[in-house]
Amino acid sequence: MSENPARTARLGQNQYGKAETRVVRITRDGDRHHIKDLNVSVALSGDMDDVHHSGSNANVLPTDTTKNTVYAFAKEHGISSPEEFGLLLARHFVTSQEPIRRARIRIEEYSWERIGGPGTQHSFARTGGGTRVAQVVHDGEGTEVVAGLKDLTVLNSTDSEFWGYRKDRYTTLPEAHDRILATDVSTRWRYSWADAEGETAPDWDASYRETRRHLLDAFAQTYSFSLQQTLYGMGSRVIENRPEIDEIRLSLPNKHHFLVDLSPFGLENDNEVYFAADRPYGLIEATVLRDGAEARIPAELTNL
Structure with missing residues (x-):
């Protein structure tokens, strides 16, 4: 050698x-x-x-x-x-x-x-x-500013369904036409501002406050047939209402709530008593972009 x-x-x-x-x-x-x-x-x-x-x-x-x-x-x-x-x-x-x-x-x-x-x-x-x-x-x-929030737990106690999905011999999940939808919102959004000469920076506090409001309003106001649909509704609401933002990435774990079987006790469970499971959980992630914008937020950043 x-x-x-x-x-x-x-x-x-x-x-x-x-x-x-x-x-x-x-x-x-x-x-x-x-x-x-x-x-x-x-x-x-x-x-x-x-x-x-x-x-x-x-x-x-x-x-x-x-x-x-x-x-x-x-x-x-x-x-x-x-x-x-x-x-x-x-x-x-x-x-x-x-x-x-x-x-x-x-x-x-x-x-x-x-x-x-x-x-x-x-x-x-x-x-x-x-x-x-x-x-x-x-x-x-140049400068790139990405803002966001994490660990924001939200829940809809109705106006959520999940049915019509593909099934195979391993599928045991029953279809749901009225379910709890809950998640921990983790999201990052990228500003179009790049610190160019003469370019005025956004009002960071106002932008954060309004973006957070649009995310919550979209979650509350979307009749959900899937968490993917809710995610896109949240992201698109931000893009449509906050012109300073070009890209938003969301990571939404599905915090499952399962109806408890009360029949052994002679009781009917009319969508009232649930078991909140912390794991395993479905994890839904996606980016919503302004038309013509480039995706630059890495997936891993959303979960930091």
Whole structure:
């Protein structure tokens, strides 16, 4: 065997950074306080061949520095929205460090609501209406912003059917003409805004709020013959009503509810008592696009 064999391996796509930096920012407006609670993950890539091949750290910004930057920016710039905070961080890493050519910032926001009545200005309870998420990718030439939400549990207690499906010798599921439809909504949507010169950024908070509303309205107002139909109704409602969004991807697990057989007890179950099964579950996923738009949201991102 040759002592100096030809190299057969090469370095592919790579990145590094600090994952899940938890930062809570309190803004004190006199006696009235405001809270922003984020989980921030930073991933950087660029001229990183040497650190992989020889271990030279000359082009490596320590991940501890990225963590400290998150905290410092929370103080220096405040946190208006996950998207805006992610943009500030991504631009900073690419423009301040020459070896870094691309920054990806992923953010989860945990919501709080005021408690204690009108006179209480500093007490909060964590809300359970889903977690807001955002991803910002900046490479010095352009920016892509993907926003979304996860862990939003919704349920229709009627106006859902499932019948007329294909059957084979392994099929045991009875057809249902009145069933519970429940799911945990996980979705990401991509903005058409690309940070071009003179291009005005969307109102991130208003866009998130209205997109979430359209998703919930479509779920509630769609008479469903399949979860696929409901998914498309939710996605198309967003595309038709939010012109700043070009693409939306949804992942909807079917949280099955099965009627309990009460006949052994001499009782009739008239769509009243159900067993909620957590697994296995059907998983319905799809992307809805604006005409002419390109699909760019990877499937795996929807479930992060």
